Amino acid sequence: MSEKSTSKTTEGAPIRAKDNAADKLAVRKRSASGAVLPAKQRVNIYLDSAIVEYFKAEAGERGYQTLINEALKNSIQAKTIEKTIRNVIRQELKEYKV
Numbered sequence: 001m002s003e004k005s006t007s008k009t010t011e012g013a014p015i016r017a018k019d020n021a022a023d024k025l026a027v028r029k030r031s032a033s034g035a036v037l038p039a040k041q042r043v044n045i046y047l048d049s050a051i052v053e054y055f056k057a058e059a060g061e062r063g064y065q066t067l068i069n070e071a072l073k074n075s076i077q078a079k080t081i082e083k084t085i086r087n088v089i090r091q092e093l094k095e096y097k098v
Contacts, residue, residue: 040069047068055071
């Protein structure tokens with residue numbers, strides 16, 4: 001005994017920006033291994049034209065926005081590593097003070 005669902009589906013219907021903004025969609029990219037990649041958020045920023053030109057030249061076929069994203073991640077990671085090293089050095093110096 002099977003009954004057809006009375007709920008409406010959105011199959012074939014175009015995806016609208018307001019659907020995504022209302023968290024009705026959960027589009028997640030997956031890596032080649034099938035692991036879910038971290039979600040990204042769309043933002044609009046103004047960059048110097050020299051910066052955009054540089055990243056476009058470096059990117060080739062890969063996509064300059066991806067390179068900008070990686071540069072920002074690396075900057076954050078470098079600050080985190082620097083902070084960790086500074087904390088370790090401070091702790092070590094406290095032990096050797098006379």
